[in-house]
Amino acid sequence: MRIVVCGTGPIFHLREAGPWNSWRGLVKPESPGVRHLGIIRLDAEMQELARYYLDRGIFSAVALNDALHAACAVVTRRDLLVSWNFRHLVNRRRRVMINNANVSRGYPTIEIVAPPEV
Numbered sequence: 001m002r003i004v005v006c007g008t009g010p011i012f013h014l015r016e017a018g019p020w021n022s023w024r025g026l027v028k029p030e031s032p033g034v035r036h037l038g039i040i041r042l043d044a045e046m047q048e049l050a051r052y053y054l055d056r057g058i059f060s061a062v063a064l065n066d067a068l069h070a071a072c073a074v075v076t077r078r079d080l081l082v083s084w085n086f087r088h089l090v091n092r093r094r095r096v097m098i099n100n101a102n103v104s105r106g107y108p109t110i111e112i113v114a115p116p117e118v
Contacts, residue, residue, distance in 0.1 A: 046071045052105065058097045063088045070098055074107050081112045090114045 049071035053059050059067040066088040073081040083089040089112050099109040 040072055040076055042068065042072065043075075046075045049075060049105065049107070053098065053101060056097070056101055058094065058101060059088060070110070070112070074098075074102055074110050077108060078110060080118070081110055082115055082118055083112065084114060086114070 046068065050059075050064065050067040053067040053070065054061060054064065059070075066085060069083070070081060070089065081089065088094065095112050098112070102109055
């Protein structure tokens with residue numbers, strides 16, 4: 001199973017700030033389980049899918065980073081997206097909308113859960 005873990009900020013800025021500095025010490029390279037995490041750079045396909053989510057009203061413009069998190073996980077064919085973000089990601093209504101949009105664009109569905117569910 002491949003998993004994308006969302007932090008409290010936009011993890012897509014890691015490429016500018018260095019992989020561990022952006023998480024402000026919350027996750028360190030030597031932490032248990034971190035060796036299995038990777039850094040995924042945003043590409044045009046991810047940005048296009050995130051824009052599609054916004055255009056369909058799944059996310060508002062202020063939740064662009066959340067749309068990018070979901071799009072990154074979907075485009076890279078992750079099985080699971082884990083997040084504490086109950087407002088924009090981990091809620092039933094939005095999961096259904098994201099997966100409906102994914103299927104309509106030929107992408108797979110994704111399970112979006114909170115850490116205690118893993």
